[in-house]
Amino acid sequence: MRNTQADVDMRLVLSPVSIQCGLELLQAKQNDTKSLKKSLKNVETDNEFEKALLTYVIPPVILGFLKVDSMLGRRENPEEYQAMRRLKNEFMMNWDGLRTKDTERVLVLAATNRPFDLDEDVIRRLPRRLMVNLPDAPNRAKILKVIFAKEDLAQDVDLESVASMTDGYSGSDLKNLCATAAYRPIRDILERDKKEQAVASADGRPPPALSSIADLRSLNMDDFRYSHQQVCESVLPESTNMTELLQWNDMYGEGGSRKKQSFSYIM
Numbered sequence: 001m002r003n004t005q006a007d008v009d010m011r012l013v014l015s016p017v018s019i020q021c022g023l024e025l026l027q028a029k030q031n032d033t034k035s036l037k038k039s040l041k042n043v044e045t046d047n048e049f050e051k052a053l054l055t056y057v058i059p060p061v062i063l064g065f066l067k068v069d070s071m072l073g074r075r076e077n078p079e080e081y082q083a084m085r086r087l088k089n090e091f092m093m094n095w096d097g098l099r100t101k102d103t104e105r106v107l108v109l110a111a112t113n114r115p116f117d118l119d120e121d122v123i124r125r126l127p128r129r130l131m132v133n134l135p136d137a138p139n140r141a142k143i144l145k146v147i148f149a150k151e152d153l154a155q156d157v158d159l160e161s162v163a164s165m166t167d168g169y170s171g172s173d174l175k176n177l178c179a180t181a182a183y184r185p186i187r188d189i190l191e192r193d194k195k196e197q198a199v200a201s202a203d204g205r206p207p208p209a210l211s212s213i214a215d216l217r218s219l220n221m222d223d224f225r226y227s228h229q230q231v232c233e234s235v236l237p238e239s240t241n242m243t244e245l246l247q248w249n250d251m252y253g254e255g256g257s258r259k260k261q262s263f264s265y266i267m
Contacts, residue, residue, distance in 0.1 A: 017109070018062050060105045068110035069117040092121055113241070116248045123252070131249040134170055134235060137163045143171055147178050154220035162224050168233040180227035185216045 065071065072092075075085050095108070110126060112118065123129075135143060140163035148159070166174060189211045197207045235242060 062107045062109060065110040067112060069112040069114045072119055072122040073117050074119050095125055116244060129253045131253050134168060140166055140169060140174060143174050152218045154218040156221050157219060165228055168237060170235055173231065173234050177227045177231040180230050181219055181223040184223045184226060189215060
């Protein structure tokens, strides 16, 4: 299980793992088992969990669950429907039934930013608990380089400097920052066309031809400074959710101190 900060996309973790291991990847979204069924070539079965997980999943395979807390949350929730509780019980019973050989492994990966909402029996079935924290400056620079790998940047652009001024930004925040910066050249060319057409109309001349994509200028540092003023970090280190997440990881996560603390939520 991976305890992630607000918006780490588990698909970015699952895909490299499956490629590195040479395994097929099946993704189950929340309580929708139809995604598993579609991945299994529309196998007809009366019991989707049992048939899919125990019979028709041909190991080795990776089962990935995004936002697992929405599917396998605590069963003592009084507002939960009985059908959902039965679904969880059946799922965990089938989970215990996964008996794989060394050459036919079934790897279960799950992601959540609220591990403290998971049912205790689910946590017990996920012995490896890793926290994916907010990226530091070197990793932010790597993310920026991936985003702009195929883009034309001006000579004055220093992605390391952009990474340094985006402390506390998540991967999604960096993506939004880059998108905001990329809009500036487009906005500039639209405003230029609008002014040229207005001048031509005032002079009684035919409107000039509109600019094309080839007329777009490259992104420069001013674009990133502008976007930095428009896009701020979405996750505050001192926020309640981050504090609870760090406390839970310190108590139950891999490498934690295991020191009991007073949690601000009911365990």
